[in-house]
Amino acid sequence: MVKRPTMQDIARRAGVTKAAVSFALNGRPGVSEPTRRRILAIADELGWQPSSAARALSDGRAGSFGLVIDRPARTLGLEPFFMQLISGIQAELVRHTTPLLLTMAEDQAAEIALYRDWWARRLVDGVFVVDLQLGDARVPVLEELGMPAVVLGAPLGTGSLPAVWSDEAAAVATVVSHLRQLGHRRIARVAGPARLRHTWVRTTAFERATRGAGMAGRTVETDYSGERGAAATAELLRDAAPATRPTAILYDNDVMALSGLTAARGLGLAVPADLSIVAWDDSALCELVDPPLTALSRDIRGYGAHAARRLREAAGGAPVGDLQDAAPSLTLRRSTGPAPDTLGG
Amino acid sequence: MVKRPTMQDIARRAGVTKAAVSFALNGRPGVSEPTRRRILAIADELGWQPSSAARALSDGRAGSFGLVIDRPARTLGLEPFFMQLISGIQAELVRHTTPLLLTMAEDQAAEIALYRDWWARRLVDGVFVVDLQLGDARVPVLEELGMPAVVLGAPLGTGSLPAVWSDEAAAVATVVSHLRQLGHRRIARVAGPARLRHTWVRTTAFERATRGAGMAGRTVETDYSGERGAAATAELLRDAAPATRPTAILYDNDVMALSGLTAARGLGLAVPADLSIVAWDDSALCELVDPPLTALSRDIRGYGAHAARRLREAAGGAPVGDLQDAAPSLTLRRSTGPAPDTLGG
DNA sequence: ACGCCGAGCTGAACCGGATTAGTGGACGGC
DNA sequence: GCCGTCCACTAATCCGGTTCAGCTCGGCGT
Numbered sequence: 001m002v003k004r005p006t007m008q009d010i011a012r013r014a015g016v017t018k019a020a021v022s023f024a025l026n027g028r029p030g031v032s033e034p035t036r037r038r039i040l041a042i043a044d045e046l047g048w049q050p051s052s053a054a055r056a057l058s059d060g061r062a063g064s065f066g067l068v069i070d071r072p073a074r075t076l077g078l079e080p081f082f083m084q085l086i087s088g089i090q091a092e093l094v095r096h097t098t099p100l101l102l103t104m105a106e107d108q109a110a111e112i113a114l115y116r117d118w119w120a121r122r123l124v125d126g127v128f129v130v131d132l133q134l135g136d137a138r139v140p141v142l143e144e145l146g147m148p149a150v151v152l153g154a155p156l157g158t159g160s161l162p163a164v165w166s167d168e169a170a171a172v173a174t175v176v177s178h179l180r181q182l183g184h185r186r187i188a189r190v191a192g193p194a195r196l197r198h199t200w201v202r203t204t205a206f207e208r209a210t211r212g213a214g215m216a217g218r219t220v221e222t223d224y225s226g227e228r229g230a231a232a233t234a235e236l237l238r239d240a241a242p243a244t245r246p247t248a249i250l251y252d253n254d255v256m257a258l259s260g261l262t263a264a265r266g267l268g269l270a271v272p273a274d275l276s277i278v279a280w281d282d283s284a285l286c287e288l289v290d291p292p293l294t295a296l297s298r299d300i301r302g303y304g305a306h307a308a309r310r311l312r313e314a315a316g317g318a319p320v321g322d323l324q325d326a327a328p329s330l331t332l333r334r335s336t337g338p339a340p341d342t343l344g345g
Numbered sequence: 346m347v348k349r350p351t352m353q354d355i356a357r358r359a360g361v362t363k364a365a366v367s368f369a370l371n372g373r374p375g376v377s378e379p380t381r382r383r384i385l386a387i388a389d390e391l392g393w394q395p396s397s398a399a400r401a402l403s404d405g406r407a408g409s410f411g412l413v414i415d416r417p418a419r420t421l422g423l424e425p426f427f428m429q430l431i432s433g434i435q436a437e438l439v440r441h442t443t444p445l446l447l448t449m450a451e452d453q454a455a456e457i458a459l460y461r462d463w464w465a466r467r468l469v470d471g472v473f474v475v476d477l478q479l480g481d482a483r484v485p486v487l488e489e490l491g492m493p494a495v496v497l498g499a500p501l502g503t504g505s506l507p508a509v510w511s512d513e514a515a516a517v518a519t520v521v522s523h524l525r526q527l528g529h530r531r532i533a534r535v536a537g538p539a540r541l542r543h544t545w546v547r548t549t550a551f552e553r554a555t556r557g558a559g560m561a562g563r564t565v566e567t568d569y570s571g572e573r574g575a576a577a578t579a580e581l582l583r584d585a586a587p588a589t590r591p592t593a594i595l596y597d598n599d600v601m602a603l604s605g606l607t608a609a610r611g612l613g614l615a616v617p618a619d620l621s622i623v624a625w626d627d628s629a630l631c632e633l634v635d636p637p638l639t640a641l642s643r644d645i646r647g648y649g650a651h652a653a654r655r656l657r658e659a660a661g662g663a664p665v666g667d668l669q670d671a672a673p674s675l676t677l678r679r680s681t682g683p684a685p686d687t688l689g690g
Numbered sequence: 691a692c693g694c695c696g697a698g699c700t701g702a703a704c705c706g707g708a709t710t711a712g713t714g715g716a717c718g719g720c
Numbered sequence: 721g722c723c724g725t726c727c728a729c730t731a732a733t734c735c736g737g738t739t740c741a742g743c744t745c746g747g748c749g750t
Contacts, residue, residue: 004467006735006737007736008737016700017699017701018737019700019739020698022737022739023698030699031699032699035699047465051402051466051467051736051737052401052467053735053737054705054736054737056401056737057396057399057402057704057706057736057737057738058704058705058736058738059737060705066444073429074629076428076432077424077426077432077629078425078630079422079428080423082428083418083422083427083428084418084419084422086447087418087421090449099411099446099448099468100446100448101444101445101446102431102445102446103444118444121394121397122397123397123444226630227629230633255630255633258630258634259633262633262634283422284419284422284600285571285603288575289634290611352707353706353707361728361730362731363708364708364709364729364732365728365729365730374728375728376729377727395706396705396706398707400706400708401707402708402735403706403708403734404735
């Protein structure tokens with residue numbers, strides 16, 4: 001365990017004071033150019049790095065950001081979304097050597113307690129808020145604390161917090177329109193938890209789009225798990241006559257799309273001949289199954305990177321507004337096809 | 346932005362000095378019981394929380410641990426392993442309100458640079474090391490830095506670093522033995538990258554077990570991606586006559602097992618009638634497909650929790666040894682069955 | 691020749707904790 | 721009644737940075 005060099009050590013070697021060293025290392029006026037170079041050379045030679053604790057104490061900012069996820073670990077592990085998101089956030093943060101604190105919470109109350117704790121101890125300078133809910137309790141708490149935060153998701157119910165979002169309603173409309181062109185008239189949607197804001201956005205858009213196209217559009221709620229996805233699929237398909245059952249299903253994540261594919265086959269239906277399937281979020285999973293799944297793709301890493309940049313600005317005290325990213329695009333694969341001729345025409 | 350209360354504020358209100366407040370809050374002798382209670386009450390009333398920066402500066406430890414993952418984001422997102430692991434680590438760390446710094450690196454050189462940086466700035470008190478490689482360059486660096494670390498994986502090539510591991514060789518033997526009892530004589534394995542230590546462990550054990558049972562055992566290397574898993578499966582099955590092709594395949598992760606299932610079907614083979622499939626790491630994915638996949642299960646969250654406890658001890662200066670967790674167990678599902686009668690008996 | 695200015699640096703305070711040496715008073719022993 | 725001891729607390733210092741007021745000195749103008 002070697003003692004790390006401090007600015008004091010550099011100052012001694014250079015024959016100046018700590019203050020001069022500080023000026024030199026931070027590139028601010030107060031030292032001559034030759035002195036600055038000499039100090040930088042010595043710092044480099046000693047392998048000096050600023051103590052994060054000392055700097056944090058001195059300037060009052062933690063120098064890191066936080067992310068809390070409160071989904072159950074088992075379903076979380078299968079959500080490529082979060083790893084992609086974290087990867088994207090990191091890609092932006094490393095450019096300023098800002099670390100990310102990641103934690104999983106049991107529920108939203110635990111998450112809020114964590115925010116209060118982090119902020120009281122100044123462990124982070126701000127947080128990313130994911131899985132926004134209807135009437136989300138985190139928003140007023142963050143506002144009350146004055147804690148910088150960026151919401152990832154639709155700018156609805158976000159109060160004064162800036163949001164980074166993509167137009168999911170437009171994506172839903174794209175899917176519905178595409179299916180209609182393929183001749184589908186009865187389509188269903190297997191959704192995530194209804195309390196989530198983005199589920200609400202998608203459901204609302206789905207209803208509007210299907211109604212607008214004169215189609216029957218039914219939505220079934222789940223918890224994103226494969227089990228519930230399979231159950232919802234069975235519920236939609238089992239007891240309905242061919243003339244009333246949906247001919248296409250849109251799933252809110254790819255895991256459920258996969259389980260839906262399995263469930264449909266279990267009921268003797270062929271994909272896409274009898275049933276078309278569309279997944280939300282295009283992960284590698286969609287290409288691994290047969291048939292490969294048509295899916296809504298979006299640049300999740302870019303999404304995370306944008307949010308990180310936004311949070312940095314917000315934490316810097318700048319007033320930041322919402323940022324709209326590109327809408328998801330539909331990647332066509334073989335799980336969608338023309339609607340079966342169920343009218344017996 | 347309200348000013349947070351400091352120990353100085355508490356001291357003023359209580360009519361004592363900072364030192365007395367420090368004694369009281371840290372439960373050490375130096376103050377009378379009534380005074381201690383009074384101070385605690387005031388601290389509670391003011392909502393005081395210690396400044397993490399000040400504490401870190403004062404006692405020289407960061408109070409947090411780090412984890413660096415250097416796998417490509419696309420395959421990473423599908424690996425339930427890491428989310429489970431992080432979740433397990435957290436479960437242990439939150440009990441001491443210790444945060445976890447998570448970062449993804451491009452490659453091992455970047456990871457090592459990150460370790461040096463983190464340690465020089467005392468951003469973390471130690472790190473979890475995953476995906477140990479043969480002749481891993483991180484080990485000597487961590488030893489040289491004197492940076493506390495715990496390796497997750499077999500205690501081979503870990504130098505002086507403590508390892509938390511499970512007996513994967515035994516797990517391989519279990520699988521081989523089970524398949525042999527089902528009548529299989531030619532089994533193959535679709536492995537992860539050969540440079541990883543645990544791939545080496547599994548491959549070595551696989552060769553020993555198959556040879557010991559008088560069976561043909563072939564291993565094909567991949568990068569854990571579904572694409573490569575499918576390609577490896579095709580390579581194993583395509584050009585071989587029924588009498589020489591493997592009748593069972595063990596995959597090093599569940600994503601590849603799924604892609605293998607899809608690939609085998611594409612070649613006209615039925616599972617498990619023509620081919621048995623076993624996955625490594627039992628995630629929800631294994632239960633979502635038809636047939637559900639037989640898999641090696643292990644308590645990944647417990648694994649992470651043990652590692653976290655170990656790292657805390659190591660960072661505390663205690664000499665810690667290796668810790669062996671339970672070996673993975675085989676969860677039987679419908680993707681494995683009796684070997685087809687290929688001898689034309 | 692003198693004053694003034696600004697560049698270049700110093701000294702000290704500050705951030706919010708932990709720690710250690712020292713001090714005052716009460717109390718006990720003889 | 722005097723001394724010693726212990727308790728409860730204070731004052732001061734440290735951790736490693738940042739910041740700010742002020743000092744010194746050289747050069748320039750007049």
